Amino acid sequence: MEIFPAVDILGGRCVQLVQGRRETASSYGQPLSSALRWIDEGATALHIVNLDGAFGSAGANVDVIRELITETDVFLQLGGGMRSESDATGWLSLGVDRVIIGTAAADDPSIINRLSEEHGSERIMAGVDARGGEIAIHGWEKTAGEVSVWAKRFEDEGAGSLLFTNVDVEGLCEGIAVDPIQRVMDAVKCPVVVSGGVSHVTDLRILRELGVAGAVLGSALYNGMLSLPAILEEIQ
Structure with missing residues (x-):
């Protein structure tokens, strides 16, 4: 199971939000400093989120993310603000290893197919954000149907992997909710990375038992x- 420390970027700073609300942001300094800290502690992959992009400014934080690409040597997956094929292609061309397509895929699932054909399915991850068992889109403001159905649709369109985020528990540090994860795992065969609520080593043990491919912390x-070195020792 791969561990992805999160480096969420808002206004050029590394932050953490509670359930995606901008007003809850806690700042943790420069994104590169956080990235290097997690790499120094053993991370081999990072989960980058362009929060300004998610809030509507797709071109925001380009310089910050470019710095993460050039100054690190680990696997980078990037989400936030992927509103079009050109957005995704631009980030992949810049050097991101994998892009996460969320709302754009729900609006037009065929975007997954076209991007996978062009760049390879291993570089295209579909974002499956869940709230109350339904997929949450447009900044988690709207829901659009059963999450497991959408997960299967994205897989059928060619997504090489899925990022499942449970909005109901995201940022609360109260643990994962197993049932929504299990429904998605039962619906697809492609690798699933889980985000939202991972707060204890027990959560990671459960995720490993469920067969998930990775977890975002x-x-x-x-x-x-959570201690990253302790987690990496535990899962190995």
Whole structure:
């Protein structure tokens, strides 16, 4: 199981939000400093989120993300603000290893197929954000149907992997909710990375038992509830 420390970027700073609300942001300094810290502690992959992009400014933080690409040597997956094929292609051309397509895929699932054909399915991850068991889109403001159905649709369109985020528990540091994850795992065969609520080693043990391919660590890592070296030792 791959561990992805999160480096969420808002206004050029590394932050953590609670359930995606901008007003809850806690700042943790320069994104590169956080990235290098997690790499120094053993991370081999990072989960980058362009929050300004998610909030509507797709071109924001280009210089910051470019710095992460050039100054690190680990696997980078990037989400936030991928509103079009050109957005995704631009980031892939810049050097991101994998892009995460969320709302754009829900609006037009065939975008997954076209990007996978052009860049390879291993570089295209579909974002499956869930709230109350339904897919949450447009900044988690709207829902659009059963999450497992959407997960299967994205897989059928050619997504090489899925990022499942449970909005209901994201940022609360109160643990994962197993049932929504299990429904997605039952619906697809492609690798699934889980984000949202991972707060204890027990959560990671459960995810491993469920067979997930990876886990994103955010708030609990930044506030000290989780220790990255201890987690990496545990899963190995």
